[in-house]
Amino acid sequence: MKKTVMDGNMAAAHAVKLCDVKVVPNFPITPQTEFIETLAKWKVNGMWNGEFLDLEGEHSVMSAAVASEACGVRTFTASSSQGTLYMHEIMYVASGMRLPIVMLNASRGLSAPITLWTDHNDILAMRDAGWLIFFTQNNQEVLDTIIQAYKISEDEQVLLPSLINMEGFIQSYTREPVEIPDYKKVRRFLPKYKPHTVLDPKNPMCLGIGAMGKDYMEFRSQEHKAQLNAIKKIKEVGKEFGKIFGRKYNIIEKYRTDDADFVFVTTGAMSTTVKEAVNYLREKNKKVGLLRLRTYRPFPEKDIQKALENSKKIAVIDNNIAPGFGGIIYPEVRSALYGNKALISDFIVGLGGTRTGLKTFLEIYQKMSKDKKSKKYWLL
């Protein structure tokens, strides 16, 4: 199969075209701008014929996305950092109305102090918004995950919006070989969108109705159940995608974990560097592995329990910080492993794009190998 060299933003634009997305409301923000530039160019050239809406801010972008999806049209948008936070209020509306919007987030550290480089605090702030949250490790995965996300989100068992994260700059502006799947094959994998509700003046519907007290709690429980249903659906769709396109996906990725005593738990693009570290340490006969979380919501609790049941030391790599506690992924992994005797430590790395390389992870391995107690570290 022919591969094309492209960055993460362009990979997302290709996915938009392949999925037959009809509306893309947008507002530019570094490091997501090239996504908008690519689509704008295609729109002018006639290579993509959806609606491209230039709006005055991200709050309006998400509002327009909710409106167009509620009219029964497949919708996509992209943002980053402060922009994603500005959408936050309407993101709850999208998930509450159960509208399967798909969105790309090119993660970037939050201001202040201002930075343009990546860390995961922007996407993790969306934790409770009811969206499915995916992390990707390379640009190919950005393209593949967007296609899968539409299939998962639009499924009747799920009907929730999806947020796909890629690292700002590291993925969004870095070119890699990416295979563009065949359009017809994607159309077969992802059929035409069948909306659950269509806002149409001829047949008036009310979406996001008032629900007081018990009714409210009922709808919220349904949203939670839909998130849990998504765990199974993500696995199914990942497998089906593998059969058609040759790249299989699961909700977690286990890399040399089978006999591993020491396991790194990571999210996002730094997983590829950790794989290098794992290979390096395996050459030195150390039993090291990697567990990569592909989704953060739904949280694959049972899969983590199973994958790490025999590990002795677990290093959770957090590319984020919840001031006043520590890493954000760490407490969730630790709570999933309640009762497990393994030593679980937290490592805060790469905030605001601080360089993390092979050395960083070898240092983490050496430090934690000597530890007798769980600790929290910062790689300053």
Next chain:
Amino acid sequence: MIEEDKIKYKGKKGIPAMDANEAKIGKTGTWRIFKPVIHEEKCIKCRRCWLFCPDNAITIDKNGYPKINYEICKGCGICSNVCPVKTIEMVRDLHEED
């Protein structure tokens, strides 16, 4: 109380969407502190209360008397205020019927 695993997923029925004609916010009457009570003996069937009610909580029965739907009435007191013969009394609502 119910265990999480036992909550049933209702598919499309679990989505807060409905026909616009049926969509209503539910029993807003539970918000009420004062309750309007119509003393029919003095009522002159002028329908001012029916006309002024901001929530359409008042209907006219077949004898021409106004009737209040206490599931919707929030107890704003406008009907009592506009009544020309002052026959609508506002009484503290203890919500004993709930």
